[in-house]
Amino acid sequence: MRYQDELFQQRETLLLDTALSLFRDSGWERVTIAQLAQHAGVAKGTVYKHFSSKESIYARLALGFSRDCLTHYRALEPAGTPLQSIRRVLHEAFALMQAHPVDVQLCLHCDRPELQARLGEDERAAMEALDRDYQVLFHELVRAAIEAGEVPDKPIEGLFWGVDAIFQGVMERIAAGGLGPERHGTPSLEAYFEHVVEFIVAGLTGPDPVQGREIAQ
Amino acid sequence: MRYQDELFQQRETLLLDTALSLFRDSGWERVTIAQLAQHAGVAKGTVYKHFSSKESIYARLALGFSRDCLTHYRALEPAGTPLQSIRRVLHEAFALMQAHPVDVQLCLHCDRPELQARLGEDERAAMEALDRDYQVLFHELVRAAIEAGEVPDKPIEGLFWGVDAIFQGVMERIAAGGLGPERHGTPSLEAYFEHVVEFIVAGLTGPDPVQGREIAQ
DNA sequence: TCCTTTAGTGACCAACGGTCATTGTATGAC
DNA sequence: GTCATACAATGACCGTTGGTCACTAAAGGA
Numbered sequence: 001m002r003y004q005d006e007l008f009q010q011r012e013t014l015l016l017d018t019a020l021s022l023f024r025d026s027g028w029e030r031v032t033i034a035q036l037a038q039h040a041g042v043a044k045g046t047v048y049k050h051f052s053s054k055e056s057i058y059a060r061l062a063l064g065f066s067r068d069c070l071t072h073y074r075a076l077e078p079a080g081t082p083l084q085s086i087r088r089v090l091h092e093a094f095a096l097m098q099a100h101p102v103d104v105q106l107c108l109h110c111d112r113p114e115l116q117a118r119l120g121e122d123e124r125a126a127m128e129a130l131d132r133d134y135q136v137l138f139h140e141l142v143r144a145a146i147e148a149g150e151v152p153d154k155p156i157e158g159l160f161w162g163v164d165a166i167f168q169g170v171m172e173r174i175a176a177g178g179l180g181p182e183r184h185g186t187p188s189l190e191a192y193f194e195h196v197v198e199f200i201v202a203g204l205t206g207p208d209p210v211q212g213r214e215i216a217q
Numbered sequence: 218m219r220y221q222d223e224l225f226q227q228r229e230t231l232l233l234d235t236a237l238s239l240f241r242d243s244g245w246e247r248v249t250i251a252q253l254a255q256h257a258g259v260a261k262g263t264v265y266k267h268f269s270s271k272e273s274i275y276a277r278l279a280l281g282f283s284r285d286c287l288t289h290y291r292a293l294e295p296a297g298t299p300l301q302s303i304r305r306v307l308h309e310a311f312a313l314m315q316a317h318p319v320d321v322q323l324c325l326h327c328d329r330p331e332l333q334a335r336l337g338e339d340e341r342a343a344m345e346a347l348d349r350d351y352q353v354l355f356h357e358l359v360r361a362a363i364e365a366g367e368v369p370d371k372p373i374e375g376l377f378w379g380v381d382a383i384f385q386g387v388m389e390r391i392a393a394g395g396l397g398p399e400r401h402g403t404p405s406l407e408a409y410f411e412h413v414v415e416f417i418v419a420g421l422t423g424p425d426p427v428q429g430r431e432i433a434q
Numbered sequence: 435t436c437c438t439t440t441a442g443t444g445a446c447c448a449a450c451g452g453t454c455a456t457t458g459t460a461t462g463a464c
Numbered sequence: 465g466t467c468a469t470a471c472a473a474t475g476a477c478c479g480t481t482g483g484t485c486a487c488t489a490a491a492g493g494a
Contacts, residue, residue: 004460008472027331032450043474045453054451113393114244128398157402161409162416165386172385176330181345185374192378199379202423203416221491225441249481260443262484271482439492447484457474464466 012050015040016064019057023102028058028109055115059123062110065103066130069096073137082144083151086204087197089141093167094193097174105175108168135160142204154208162203170196229267232257233281236274240319245275245326272332276340279327282320283347286313290354299361300368303421304414306358310384311410314391322392325385352377359421371425379420387413 018040022031033054037044051057073089080088097104109115116124138160145151170193173179179186187195218226235257239248250271254261268274290306297305314321326332333341355377362368368376387410390396396403404412 002461004472011472029331033452034450044451045474046472048452049472108389111389111393114246131397132400157404158412158415161396161404161412162383162419165390165413165416166379166383167386168389169382169385172325172328172389173382176328179378180348183349187374187378195375195378196382198375199382199420199423202379203420206416206419206423219492221441228441250483251481261482262443263441265483266441435494437492437494439490441488441490443486443488445485448482450481451479453478454476455474456476457472459470459472461468461470463468 008050011040011042011046015042015047015050016057016061020061020102023061023106028102028106052120053118055110055118056120056123058106058115059110059119059127061103062106063123063126063130065100066107066127069093070130070133070137072096081150082141082148083201083205086141086145087201090197090200091193094170094174094196097171098189098193101174101177104171108171108175138163145204151204152206152208159204163200166196166200166203225267228257228259228263232259232264232267233274233278237278237319240278240323245319245323269337270335272327272335273337273340275323275332276327276336276344278320279323280340280343280347282317283324283344286310287347287350287354289313298367299358299365300418300422303358303362304418307414307417308410311387311391311413314388315406315410318391318394321388325388325392355380362421368421369423369425376421380417383413383417383420 015036019031019036022036022039033047034044036057037047040047051060073092076085076088076092078085110127116127139156142151142156142159146153146156173192174189178189179192232253236248236253239253239256250264251261253274254264257264268277290309293302293305293309295302327344333344356373359368359373359376363370363373390409391406395406396409
């Protein structure tokens with residue numbers, strides 16, 4: 001790689017690191033491009049040589065974090081039964097997100113379709129591909145649990161959307177920095193995670209919907 | 218009420234109605250205060266006589282919608298078993314939100330703590346009170362189901378947070394206008410709701426977490 | 435009738451995201 | 465070593481937008 005290109009690359013990661021750091025300190029909404037440029041020691045125009053818009057910076061950070069998470073889950077050694085693996089992944093996910101709330105905020109922000117419409121084709125495609133990878137991981141995990149008899153053999157598709165929704169909800173809570181104002185009975189985030197994991201497991205291991213409804217009636 | 222005050226009130230609802238209408242057409246992010254004022258037939262300064270900031274308008278609309286929804290759920294006639302009532306409320310909720318995606322977007326937007334920090338004390342208190350009301354409704358519904366033996370007698374608190382998360386996730390999806398880009402196997406929103414309801418019911422009717430874990434091991 | 439109060443107004447401001455003509459320097463051909 | 469070229473860096477500049485405020489006019493009340 002040419003010396004010039006290398007410098008360019010270094011500057012880009014410097015900009016991303018600086019941005020994330022500033023976002024942590026001041027909240028990503030309040031950080032201006034001018035601030036970012038100043039803290040990174042470059043001029044404002046330079047930022048736009050690397051990123052087509054402020055939102056593009058958000059997207060890059062969100063995508064990076066999301067990718068890192070997936071890599072992390074995949075690197076987990078399988079331990080115990082498939083259902084225990086699922087529990088493990090869930091706990092890891094919650095811990096990872098709790099440790100990086102700003103990245104979670106960015107992920108949620110970039111999931112909004114109005115924003116995605118403003119991004120470039122490449123960025124949108126990358127996000128979509130990552131979504132698919134997550135879906136694949138989910139299928140693998142649940143399929144294993146079904147084959148092990150820990151989860152009844154019902155359509156994985158339906159389960160996916162339930163878990164997807166609950167996951168989004170947890171991200172929202174983490175991004176919000178907690179469970180809202182302290183009220184009587186508001187659990188700690190750790191206890192909250194425990195509740196959610198158990199709810200997910202119950203949702204997965206519950207009987208087939210059709211049977212479930214018949215029983216309920 | 219004095220004539221002047223009445224006019225003032227009318228203008229306020231006119232402004233809110235106009236705002237919602239514009240948000241529907243152009244997306245709430247892109248609508249400017251100047252546009253709102255022009256469409257409502259008032260000057261820009263007048264808007265700020267009614268609302269302290271643009272975000273305050275968001276909050277008012279979100280709060281209104283959220284309140285209307287709760288009223289709607291409460292007005293539902295109890296029909297069938299408690300668990301069937303829960304299913305009914307869930308379906309009503311999803312239908313209501315699907316019919317008003319912009320309001321859902323605003324609700325999500327206003328749930329963010331950075332925004333709430335910028336709102337007035339009154340608005341924050343109103344939102345918190347409404348949150349409590351929802352929590353009360355949930356407790357009533359689940360308690361009835363437990364007493365009817367349709368849901369095992371486990372701590373409602375844990376169930377609440379699971380359902381809360383999944384609900385947030387569904388709102389996110391509705392706000393996004395769908396389940397993302399059409400992929401193979403992506404269900405319609407209606408089928409999606411069905412999956413989610415079944416997942417929630419499974420989560421509620423699942424065995425007590427502690428027992429569940431013992432079985433899984 | 436007159437004074438007070440207050441909603442309405444729109445010119446104005448500051449902040450911000452984004453642009454672009456210009457400048458300086460690394461690169462590569464000869 | 466020299467020179468032409470490409471392109472990253474720069475920062476003055478622009479348009480838009482949320483928000484302000486001194487002023488106007490009309491309703492309310494004594």
